[in-house]
Amino acid sequence: MSTKRIVVIGAGVGGLVTAIDLARQGLEVIVVEKARGPGGKMREIEVDGDAIDGGPTLFTMVPVFEQLFADAGATFTDYLGLKKAEVLARHAWGADEWLDLYADQERSADAIARLAGPEEGKRFREFCDHARRIYETLEKPYLHSSRPTPLSLVSRIGFTHLGALLEIKPYTTMWRLLGHYFRDPRLHQLFGRYTTYVGASPLLAPATLMLMGQVEQNGIWLVDGGMYQITAALARLAEERGVTLRYASEAQRIEIDGGRAKAVTLASGERLAADAVVFNGDVAALGAGLLGEDARRATAPTRPSERSHSLMAWTLTARTEGFPLVRHTYFYSDDYPAEFRDVFDRQRLPQGPTVYLCAQDRNDHDGIGPDGPERLQCLTYAPANGDTHTYDAAEIEQCEERTFSRLEHFGLRVHRQSEASVLTTPDQFHRIFPGSGGAIYGRAAHGWRSSFTRPASRSRIAGLYLAGGTTHPGPGVPMAAISGRLAAATLIQDLVSTSRSRATVTLGGMSTR
Known part of the structure; x- marks a missing residue:
């Protein structure tokens, strides 16, 4: 046998x-x-004796x-501990200007109404309804099925549900659709970030990716350890x-x-x-x-022009003070379109970066951190040119200055020590994952x-x-x-x-x- x-x-x-x-x-x-x-x-990086997530954080x-x-024949929760997050993420545009999105959609709508007015809260509910319909339309016939063609996708959804198919908005960019739903530019940024989950620019990605809003609404989970x-x-x-x-x-x-x-x-x-x-x-x-x-x-x-974005990724332990971090916090740039044009069109590090910070030792809501240094992952977007460009010391120093001074602009001070910080650049991502050019998500x-x-x-x-x-x-x-x-x-x-x-x-x- x-x-x-x-x-x-x-x-x-x-x-x-x-x-x-x-x-x-x-x-x-x-x-x-x-x-x-x-x-x-999904790697773990040891920094000054501490093991820190150096890959996905959501x-x-x-x-x-x-x-x-x-x-x-097993039970998932027998193998690890999970807790459903109450706060999905904190989104900041200034030291005293920030918004939390919640697992409870109505709490999110109320928070948006307080930030940007009741009409924006109403539009958020409409946006969520649209995202849910797209997700429900595509979950089984696309996400859980072998890669479809446009014709096979129509066949799987069914000709009697063509209205649902039209709602997925494949021919409209995310950025344009967000302009239809929201008037406040801060909300354009917030919901435009859904395209970055797949390494894409909101200026170029299809509005179909608004389904990521429903993915988040279905639950973000915190993993013990x-x-x-x-x-x-x-x-x-x-x-x-x-x-x-x-x-x-x-x-x-x-x-x-x-x-x-x-x-x-x-x-x-x-x-x-x-x-x-x-x-x-x-x-x-x-x-x-x-x-x-x-x-x-x-x-x-995969042609270089087809690649997703890369990252400048700092994995570090440091003491922080000032801005109240939660597990996931986004600090937005002043000009989101310019940021993505830098990364995808000009193939350079953004002049004004959005910064994402994962505070691995914090919970999802009260902003209370440990007494001493905490484990952090700090990310900014970068072009996937790691096979043709080596990031030298001067370029890295300039990027670090832009990134951490940006955080200080929001009132967050990160007391970094060089021996307790590891930076991964696009060329290093390319060496770790050969053939990628440093692209984190494959094709954009x-x-x-x-x-x-x-x-x-x-x-x-x-x-x-x-x-x-x-x-x-x-x-x-x-x-x-x-x-x-x-x-x-x-x-x-x-x-x-x-x-x-x-x-x-x-x-x-x-x-x-």
């Missing part, structure tokens, strides 16, 4: 989820990861993970289901024989034969030939076609499948998990289809004809 062997490249969220779903089907699954632990972009769409664990614990939980479940996790094992080449993926060669020279391979990395690495020339045709190459969601251009689970090479945030349905922790489930389902479907067409071995190791 024989069992099909699957090699998964990359122990990020998408790769681990794929491995879990495949292992519970009775397949032999080996995950190879070049880092010394799981996580991928956790949404918890039911995706609850279903994954339930299907594997930080976001990295999600990865730890996935890795633990994978091992419990029989997955072999091999860290410090870099995949160097995907071997293609007879037009089909047959093996993975590691940097050590070891060859792992496989009945199928799942690549959970930035798909741009495949198109660039970084996994071998034979694997280059697995997906279309610009224009109506962007929803249909991300690679699907099944690559152009037989036996080679794709998972992760640079594939359909897109970036973000839950989306990467969905991509992993889609990759596993597609792979299983192909194995079953093959078994029906010729004598072969079944999934659980039972030989049959």
